[in-house]
Amino acid sequence: MTGGGATPPPGWGEIAHLGHVELLTNRFEESLDFFTRVYGLKVSLQEPDCAYLRAWDDYEFHSLKLTRHHTTGVGHIGYRAASPEALEARAEAIAAAGHKVLGWDEGDAGHGRAFRFEDPFGHVFEIYFDTRRAEPAPEDRPALKNMASRFHAQGACPRRIDHLNLLASDVSVFRNFMQDCLGARVTEMIQLDNGRIGGCWFTINNKTYDLACTEEQGGGTARLHHVTYATDQREDILRAADIFLENGVHIETGPHKHAIQGTFFLYAWEPAGNRVELANAGARLILAPDHAPVVWTEAERRKGQAWGLKTIETFHTHGTPPVEQR
Amino acid sequence: MTGGGATPPPGWGEIAHLGHVELLTNRFEESLDFFTRVYGLKVSLQEPDCAYLRAWDDYEFHSLKLTRHHTTGVGHIGYRAASPEALEARAEAIAAAGHKVLGWDEGDAGHGRAFRFEDPFGHVFEIYFDTRRAEPAPEDRPALKNMASRFHAQGACPRRIDHLNLLASDVSVFRNFMQDCLGARVTEMIQLDNGRIGGCWFTINNKTYDLACTEEQGGGTARLHHVTYATDQREDILRAADIFLENGVHIETGPHKHAIQGTFFLYAWEPAGNRVELANAGARLILAPDHAPVVWTEAERRKGQAWGLKTIETFHTHGTPPVEQR
Amino acid sequence: MTGGGATPPPGWGEIAHLGHVELLTNRFEESLDFFTRVYGLKVSLQEPDCAYLRAWDDYEFHSLKLTRHHTTGVGHIGYRAASPEALEARAEAIAAAGHKVLGWDEGDAGHGRAFRFEDPFGHVFEIYFDTRRAEPAPEDRPALKNMASRFHAQGACPRRIDHLNLLASDVSVFRNFMQDCLGARVTEMIQLDNGRIGGCWFTINNKTYDLACTEEQGGGTARLHHVTYATDQREDILRAADIFLENGVHIETGPHKHAIQGTFFLYAWEPAGNRVELANAGARLILAPDHAPVVWTEAERRKGQAWGLKTIETFHTHGTPPVEQR
């Protein structure tokens, strides 16, 4: 295990967790059908041009905002601050660090006012504190009061949002952005032979990561690699593979176990082409307050995934939106 | 889901995680054999009268200190602070709050100097920052560098320490202690009809709990209810039940799913009588920074565990040390 | 392991497998809703007073015939013969053995002509060879052609029918019936201290059992203890427990592992009160052609189930129909 001794960046502790991802789709109805019936999220609110979705144990009103659009990819990424004071402190720090500030937004159906800013590669972020909790309909109330909603057992039915993966042409620049803006720490990373960073996995709490950024190899800008929800068990992911198979969903790769982070995974493409993942990390958490990044070399990466699976070509090149589409 | 709006107590964020539990045994050799061969922990260091044990992915040198003693129960409980500064701050706050201070201890083979204090029921706690990391022997190094040690697959082989459960004659007093000393928040609790608190589940990070305290019903003092390690999958626990069965270990109850916290569990007694648990929480975490305690009533508890299992009598009465032993 | 040396009875090999069970319900609509939406069977054909149901990988048109009735329990039990010749041979042997013959029946929507007969306790059996295969609708066709129907993932969604358990006031008499009529062998049994047989588990192929018979302790006649479907994994049963919980289904006992046969189980009552089970036997099969019965004593049974769970009172007394109902 790569040693300890690392100190978290300023701002550590001021962001509580990844809240939601806005996903753009140019096949809104098909995507919505996929995310509800097959992937197993629940609709909190449907509007003509967007739907607020949540996993059964997401405590907030939504963790996925699906938006009708002329293209695909990520609309914005929302993180919840740890407190109203932390939100203000972060807003000031972000502005002070010289990152592109979009300013205060009044929020939407899912949460209150939010501070918006942008990374150097065009992805829009927001942080907010005031939120709306999941409001399960009577038939959707859980049998056990410590769950956010009923375990509805529809489709893959993951438990909660887990993380997303963005693409950036310079990961080291993105790393600075994440440290400055979210007080995020790097838990694992890929050090390429050419001196560049191939990928970084960031966390702002005890999760192994909330956001990963890997190097853009398709020439796009502001692109999404994938969005991931967490299942309770690895067996849920094997079962999901059968559900995807029976529903004609394009399984890209998996189920298998990542070498990096050790997560059990399954990747598929939703009808509009956005990549989605189901993942299970077992009981793994980052508990050490001085956790130093685990650094993987190219040679180590060439061994493939944990059990030897070689990474499929599209995994390196496919992002949304496609380069020709934007 | 019981709503939000709760603010964490002062000191929140200053303690990083539960580090280790010292367990006393009057059958040292048998207990050590159980914890290594059957339960599946690894020896970091063995001395004549104690052994430092860790799970395969515990990042510290030890998470269980097994100590030869004339009786059973818990020796002390160690929490790791988030930073050297946080350690000092906590020490001052604990003293200021008027709790029984035992003072600074020089540490042991597993960690550096520690601040020791005691709860009103006689359990000894310590907080420390300087720690010793797991030092896997060459044959015990993991294939993947992001794991603390090799997945050795011996016995039940849980991944990491999870929590412990203490007994106290007044849980509300214990709750104050946890809030004052560790900045802990209550994630779930039992409200008895007589106005007393039947149990509290405490966390100091994103885990659903690191420590639970339930009402002492056997007349003992400073007693332990159980110590728990986390497995990656529920299936690991079913497999552990077979391992316990084949090794003549007393399975007290389970496998089943707790209503409180929703954890899948298995309880057994190690040779000296200390109760140990294996648990799996799936992907459940407490991410909301304003998580309010989920409060269970007696009527709700009477329904039994999640799937209806009634709590076995010894679960209410057996603690260590036995009342007659101390 | 109890030794070998046993020879299968005459007729062994002439019966291929348990085909279907007719279950009576005095709450037809509620039972049908349970078996389809919650338990996860598929409707092959629905008529005003009965429904033909199958699990997703049952190869025949139905494995459960749900029939509207003034009471509950089992209507009849259907076994498929190994060939037309075997069917005739069995019919002759049954008549010759002096068991109560009900004669040839023309069959129903699920299979062709069947030979009907009755055990000494009033349960009606039939054997048939001509059968109707599952006819999945276009949207229900499987992605993989070696499966009978699509894995639809609705409810508990077991793979196939597994077995049923009848009650009889004299299990040794029932054993003779099974040997004479079906050429069945006993794989495991309970020998009571009073010299009676407490239960017998019968197979006519490599399954560990297709039918169990346990001693009637409620004073009823021709009663059913339970009907069981097989899941692919134990994890499916843990998941089913959550589905039952969320749907208000009465979970009687489990999930746990049987000592007898080693099956992982979950028992629930469908809305009309018939007990249903979900079970997983892992990779266990009876392959030895000279397998001798494993005989369990009362003392051994007192240890409870495999991991120590004590058998719940209703499990001994509840059968369908209730004694007062018939």
Add this chain to the structure above:
Amino acid sequence: MTGGGATPPPGWGEIAHLGHVELLTNRFEESLDFFTRVYGLKVSLQEPDCAYLRAWDDYEFHSLKLTRHHTTGVGHIGYRAASPEALEARAEAIAAAGHKVLGWDEGDAGHGRAFRFEDPFGHVFEIYFDTRRAEPAPEDRPALKNMASRFHAQGACPRRIDHLNLLASDVSVFRNFMQDCLGARVTEMIQLDNGRIGGCWFTINNKTYDLACTEEQGGGTARLHHVTYATDQREDILRAADIFLENGVHIETGPHKHAIQGTFFLYAWEPAGNRVELANAGARLILAPDHAPVVWTEAERRKGQAWGLKTIETFHTHGTPPVEQR
């Protein structure tokens, strides 16, 4: 599902099950270490130049005979007959069908006299009835008397032998051999565009297959593709992948799910190069007495495994012994 109507060949029912495989190794000590410590079989008897191994719930003395040799591959394949009479009948039928008869052998430490014969590609088979049952040492006796031995939990620890896969230059010729000699039926097969049969999966009982034969593409003779043991759960196979990883075992492909037969699989090479598999079929059995072969076309095979994994090159070419070695 490909329909019914097929009649089993003469001799069906006379062979009970696959009993054992003799595996040759030119790294005897390393292979033995692998099969016991890592793969998780138990030694029934060790002699200077061979070891008799069994899985924990194999009821016979051995299911794998590991033999020191100058090369690798399969020594012989043993099937147990259903009765002494069936053994004689099969011996006569095999001779009458004109296959190469090697004659009666006195047996070895694991079973009594056996009738030996050879397929047209040089693989040696034997059938026997008199067998020696597993004789667990006192410390290896199971807690539950219906298991053959104690669940020892060492290594991957599969439950029982499942099947083997041979290579033949003409699968249709091999098919005739299996039907003539073992009364085996084909449950699934690959029909190549060139009119040849690419592979056949054979059963002689309710298992989906005991033996597969695929087309030799490496130019060898009498070669083995792999030997497989069955695990109770898919999760056992995921766990085994970690055990293989930690022990430096070459994982060739998997874990994944086969399209053919739907089995969850993991392939690895033992130290001498023989391919071994761990597999889980869930609750799938062939129960229909008139099951017709499921026929897969080349076009269907090009879709890869069930969830899309492409077959790795060595899977087509690697067999034992290597062509250059024999």
